[in-house]
Structure formats: C-alpha cells, structure tokens
Amino acid sequence: MATISLRNVRKKYGGFLAVPDLSLEVQHGEFVILVGPSGCGKSTLLRMLAGLESVTGGEIAIDGEVVNDRMPRQRDIAMVFQSYALYPHMTVAQNMGFSLKLDGRSKAEIAERVQEAAEILALDKLLDRKPAQLSGGQRQRVAMGRSIVRDPKVFLFDEPLSNLDAKLRVQMRAEIKSLHNRLKTTIVYVTHDQVEAMTMADRIVVMNAGQIEQVGTPLELYDRPRSRFVAEFLGSPAMNMLPGTLGGEGGATALRMEDGTTVPIPGVGIEAPAGREVVMGVRPENLSLARGGEGVEAVIDVVEPTGSHTLLIGRIGPHAVTCEIAGRVPVASGSRVRLAADPAALHFFDGESGARIE
Ligand code: ATP
Numbered sequence: 534m535a536t537i538s539l540r541n542v543r544k545k546y547g548g549f550l551a552v553p554d555l556s557l558e559v560q561h562g563e564f565v566i567l568v569g570p571s572g573c574g575k576s577t578l579l580r581m582l583a584g585l586e587s588v589t590g591g592e593i594a595i596d597g598e599v600v601n602d603r604m605p606r607q608r609d610i611a612m613v614f615q616s617y618a619l620y621p622h623m624t625v626a627q628n629m630g631f632s633l634k635l636d637g638r639s640k641a642e643i644a645e646r647v648q649e650a651a652e653i654l655a656l657d658k659l660l661d662r663k664p665a666q667l668s669g670g671q672r673q674r675v676a677m678g679r680s681i682v683r684d685p686k687v688f689l690f691d692e693p694l695s696n697l698d699a700k701l702r703v704q705m706r707a708e709i710k711s712l713h714n715r716l717k718t719t720i721v722y723v724t725h726d727q728v729e730a731m732t733m734a735d736r737i738v739v740m741n742a743g744q745i746e747q748v749g750t751p752l753e754l755y756d757r758p759r760s761r762f763v764a765e766f767l768g769s770p771a772m773n774m775l776p777g778t779l780g781g782e783g784g785a786t787a788l789r790m791e792d793g794t795t796v797p798i799p800g801v802g803i804e805a806p807a808g809r810e811v812v813m814g815v816r817p818e819n820l821s822l823a824r825g826g827e828g829v830e831a832v833i834d835v836v837e838p839t840g841s842h843t844l845l846i847g848r849i850g851p852h853a854v855t856c857e858i859a860g861r862v863p864v865a866s867g868s869r870v871r872l873a874a875d876p877a878a879l880h881f882f883d884g885e886s887g888a889r890i891e
Pocket of ligand 1: 546547549551569570571572573574575576577578725
C-alpha cells in the first residue's frame with residue numbers, strides 16, 4: 534500500500550504541453566481510475582508515475598518521497614499493459630517468476646511467491662502450461678500474476694482489458710475488483726471505458742486536455758457532474774443535452790429551444806435569470822412516458838428493445854433524445870409520445886462554459 538501525490542505536474546513533448554498543471558492525491562489502498570477521451574493525457578500521467586516518462590515540472594511523491602529522479606525499478610510500482618507479451622516458450626510459472634529470477638531471488642522464494650499469486654488468480658492448476666494453451670482471460674491473469682509476485686506498493690494498469698472480448702471484459706472487471714479487495718494495493722488504472730470506471734473505481738478522475746475536470750466517487754460524478762463534459766462522459770446511453778433559453782415569469786419555468794419548442798420545467802429551483810442560455814441535461818433513465826397532456830412532445834424514430842429495457846430514440850424539437858424505459862412499451866417507430874422527467878433529475882449547464890448551474 535502507498536499514497537501517491539502529484540503536485541503541479543507538467544509534461545511537455547517538444548513544444549506541445551500535454552499536461553499543463555495537474556495535482557492529485559491518491560490514498561493508501563485506493564483504486565483510482567483515470568478516464569477521458571483519446572489524447573487527454575491518461576497514459577502520459579501513468580507513464581510519468583511509472584518513471585517511463587520524465588516530468589517537465591512539478592513533483593511526484595510515493596509515500597511522501599519524491600520519486601521524480603528515480604528509475605522505474607526503484608519505484609516499487611508494477612505496471613500491467615494492454616498488450617501483455619508473455620514469453621511463449623516459458624510456462625505460466627516461469628513467466629510469472631521471470632522478474633524475480635532476474636532479481637536473483639532463490640528458487641524456493643520464486644516458487645513460493647508464484648504459488649501464492651497463482652492461488653489468488655486461480656492459475657494454480659495451469660502453472661505448467663504454455664501461453665498458447667491458455668484462453669485470453671487466463672493470459673491476462675498471468676500478466677497480472679507477473680506483477681503480483683513482486684508485491685509492489687502500487688499497481689498501474691493501462692487499459693488492460695481492451696484486447697478482450699465483451700464477455701471476458703465483464704468477467705475480468707469483477708476479478709480485478711475482487712483482487713483489489715483482497716490485496717488492498719493502491720491502484721491507478723487507465724481506461725476510456727466509462728463502464729469499467731463506474732464499476733471498479735473507488736474514485737474516478739475525469740481528464741480533458743491534460744487537466745482534471747472532476748474527481749469523485751462514481752456516483753458523485755454520475756449524480757452531480759460539475760460540467761457538461763463530465764455529464765456526457767459518464768453514463769450509457771449518454772445524458773441527453775437540450776440547449777435553449779430559460780423563460781417563464783418570476784423564475785425559470787420553461788426551456789425554449791431555437792425552433793420555438795417549449796419544454797416545461799416546473800418546480801426546478803435553479804438560480805438562473807430568464808433569458809440565460811443553458812443546456813438542460815437529463816439521463817435517458819430519468820425520462821418516462823407522460824400521462825395526458827403533461828411533459829413535452831417527442832417524435833420517436835427508433836424503438837430498441839434490449840430485453841430488460843426499451844430504448845426510445847427520437848427528437849424533442851430539433852434535438853436528439855434517448856429515453857430508457859424499464860420493461861416493454863407499446864410505442865411504434867415514427868409515433869409521437871409525450872415525455873416527462875422528474876424535476877430533481879434535471880441538470881443545467883451554462884450554454885457557453887458548460888459549467889454546472891446549481
Ligand atoms: P489514448 O486514450 O488514445 O491512449 P491518452 O489519454 O492516453 O490517449 P496520451 O497518450 O497520454 O493520451 O497523450 C496525450 C497527448 O500527448 C496527446 O495529444 C498525444 O498526441 C501527445 N503525446 C503523447 N506521447 C507523445 C510523444 N512521445 N511525443 C509527442 N506528443 C506525445
């Protein structure tokens with residue numbers, strides 16, 4: 534276990550400032566996941582932590598000790614990559630014990646550590662196999678095993694599941710989570726899969742253009758995204774975003790879209806003057822079919838039954854909207870319905886900056 538402190542960390546590649554100024558504290562035993570779109574600097578940050586990339590400015594400390602100038606091997610960190618090249622001619626046990634052998638550890642110690650890690654990862658019956666005789670998930674576990682045997686203070690994972698098929702990813706998600714529960718090692722994990730982040734992290738760090746947009750528990754970020762960027766990044770299908778102008782007498786009671794469509798928003802206590810340009814966000818699962826004349830009209834272009842839910846994909850005025858309803862609904866493609874939302878489930882963001890409006 535270890536704490537990690539990033540203090541005003543900067544990274545420049547030639548003339549390009551990939552990370553302008555980033556600070557983050559990771560607690561003992563915490564599972565922190567970095568998410569963000571391609572190119573936002575997730576791998577750069579992880580590689581700086583590992584010591585594979587230099588830091589242009591600022592400090593990285595592990596357990597209070599600045600490690601900027603330490604070589605990767607001196608940082609007591611293990612990194613698991615997306616492409617986990619195993620040595621094909623070696624058995625599982627030899628693959629897992631290889632780094633210990635390079636360190637000059639005794640045969641007995643290597644065997645003991647490999648056995649321990651293999652039991653944690655349910656690989657103990659496969660120790661004599663070669664990588665070619667393993668499934669994708671088993672190979673991934675061997676890759677993790679190579680790190681576990683070293684008993685590092687910190688695990689870094691760089692998109693470790695992105696080469697696996699969907700079913701295996703779900704299984705490995707659960708395995709990594711339970712591994713963390715058992716080992717309690719501090720983990721920093723990079724992914725661009727928001728489902729992985731939501732399901733595994735103690736805290737999620739949402740990054741955008743080398744900066745942190747928001748840090749919090751998965752549900753904090755999901756329920757109270759601080760910006761439109763975070764709101765759209767977490768959740769699948771993504772949060773609906775309806776731009777317009779606040780209107781109504783004595784406070785905001787309606788959203789007026791550019792084509793004149795008016796969405797009533799009764800009972801919403803936002804402190805925003807009428808006439809302000811905003812974006813109203815509502816998650817697909819917070820929309821429902823309205824009774825009578827309530828809500829707002831939507832045209833449904835596509836109906837997608839997923840089995841447990843029905844997705845209604847269409848438009849409110851000129852803007853796309855997706856509605857996720859539990860169970861089955863008798864709505865046909867091309868029909869018009871009225872959609873309503875719980876006022877407590879509405880989010881408002883500034884039309885220009887995208888910042889949340891309370
Ligand atoms: P992805 O999800 O696509 O892996 P990422 O968030 O991990 O993206 P990084 O690989 O950290 O992003 O890259 C951050 C930025 O730095 C990108 O704009 C990238 O083009 C740039 N970059 C990364 N490595 C280098 C390098 N060696 N030289 C110059 N620019 C680089």
